Amino acid sequence: MKKKVVVFSQLDRRILDKLQAQYHVVEINPKLGDVNQQILQEVKDADGMIGAGRLLNQDNLSSATKLKVISSISVGYDNYDINYLNEKKIWLCNTPHVLTETTADLAFTLLMSAARNVASLDSWTKSGQWARTVSSLQFGQDIFAKKLGIIGLGNIGAAIARRGFYGFNMDILYHNRHEKPEIAQSLNAQYCSLTELLQYSDFIVIAVDLNQESKALIGAEQFAQMQKHAVVVNIARGSVIDEKALIHALKTNQIFAAGLDVYEKEPLQESELFQLKNVVTLPHVGSATAETRLKMAELAYANLVAVLEGGIPKYIVNPS
Ligand code: NAP
DSSP: OOOEEEEOSOOOHHHHHHHHHHSEEEEOOGGGSOHHHHHHHHGGGOSEEEESSOOBSHHHHTTOSSOOEEEESSSOOTTBOHHHHHHTTOEEEOOOSTTHHHHHHHHHHHHHHHHTTHHHHHHHHHTTOOOSSOOGGGOOOOOTTOEEEEEOOSHHHHHHHHIIIIIHOOEEEEEOSSOOHHHHHHHTOEEOOHHHHHHHOSEEEEOOOOOTTTTTOBOHHHHHHSOTTOEEEEOSOGGGBOHHHHHHHHHTTSSSEEEESOOSSSSOOSOGGGGOTTEEEOOSOTTOSHHHHHHHHHHHHHHHHHHHTTSOOSOBSSOO
């Protein structure tokens, strides 16, 4: 009998075809009603799952009897209840590295857009307000040779730092759970406390994973420590920032601007952020290019198949 795989988000057609050739594949379809009920029903006799962007925990996995692996098409794994997966002896796989450069590109896009008012100036130009030469109201911030503070010098944080150092001659400061001398040395990056980073950086980019310690890492107290011309970029997870405190900091010009790809609650449908000109909002598209999304799906497929065929996947979040 073929093994059963539950696909819990949209999957590239090419990967779906490969899966269907090997396994009994069931796709969760939001158009068919309550997604969690569908998962609970389908996971009962499933051997593997693949997908992204869904909270998976006891509520929708408790019926699983022989589930061996969940293969996430993402590097972040805050959507999954790792303790519960460990209890049920389910491996969680993820897709690091293949999305690093693409996500770093987007972080820099946000940094530059926020620093130079790209989104608001685009609307301003298109609405016919460019009547004469621009005034100081349209001025942005210089980027070249400024101080770039990276919070979380992991794979993506380091790729962002490389862009700043090699492309824009920036001084790199970083704060991380552990010092990273091997990365820091090549970029002349200086390790500092969170407070020092916030006080001295012109640009602050958040690239930590979401965990107990990084939740609400940046709140009112931290915004108060930043410079008035600071630009904050978040490509990590929305909950690393206290969004209310960020809105207050933007409204009161405590900081110059922000560039956001992620939010406390996604999708972001209603928010005070929409009323603010000094924030660039993107819909969680850090890794969203055709090439990178395919590479992520291929890697997730390889991880899944490795486990289902009795092997060891390349990337396991909870190996023990
Ligand atoms: P990574 O290599 O694991 O890097 C995460 C870094 O954050 C690590 O260096 C880690 O330090 C550090 N860190 C964690 N908690 C911290 C804390 N409380 N204070 C200081 N540093 C802390 O992961 P990555 O591949 O760079 O990805 C980072 C995150 O970006 C992902 O987890 C995901 O949430 C997010 N992401 C978003 C998108 C998007 O579409 N916007 C795309 C990809 C990834 P140690 O290693 O020293 O513990």
